Amino acid sequence: QVQLVESGGGLVQAGGSLRLSCAASGRSFSTYVMGWFRQAPGKEREFVAAISWSGLMTSYADSVKGRFTISKDNAKNTLYLQMNSLKPEDTAVYYCAAARGVVLTTTPKTYDYWGQGTQVTVSS
Numbered sequence: 001q002v003q004l005v006e007s008g009g010g011l012v013q014a015g016g017s018l019r020l021s022c023a024a025s026g027r028s029f030s031t032y033v034m035g036w037f038r039q040a041p042g043k044e045r046e047f048v049a050a051i052s053w054s055g056l057m058t059s060y061a062d063s064v065k066g067r068f069t070i071s072k073d074n075a076k077n078t079l080y081l082q083m084n085s086l087k088p089e090d091t092a093v094y095y096c097a098a099a100r101g102v103v104l105t106t107t108p109k110t111y112d113y114w115g116q117g118t119q120v121t122v123s124s
Contacts, residue, residue: 002026002098002113009094009118016086016122022079022096022115030074033099036081037108038092038120047106048094049081059104064090086122093117 008020020036035050049070050059058070069082079096097111105111 004115006115006118011121020081024077029077040092
């Protein structure tokens, strides 16, 4: 069992930066694939980024590639999402998620555990 709690969301102007954190509880954090997803009002939840259990492999949605960076600190049981050059279209509730297995996955239904989400609002 893994419990996930996101933090770090807020209101920022376009072009600004935010760093999201996801604190995980549970002894097996280091063995999970971790991901960030987001959901804007009226839209489906979409993949943002994922990282392997070792932290050596990452995957990004095309819309955030080059602007967002996913990382994890297994010693601190924490997942991060550094978001730079934010755009109004990045506005959404951001969720972290954990998936059993070793394959980087971008599909929400393949993730087993979810946090409650943190709101990110980017003003123009």
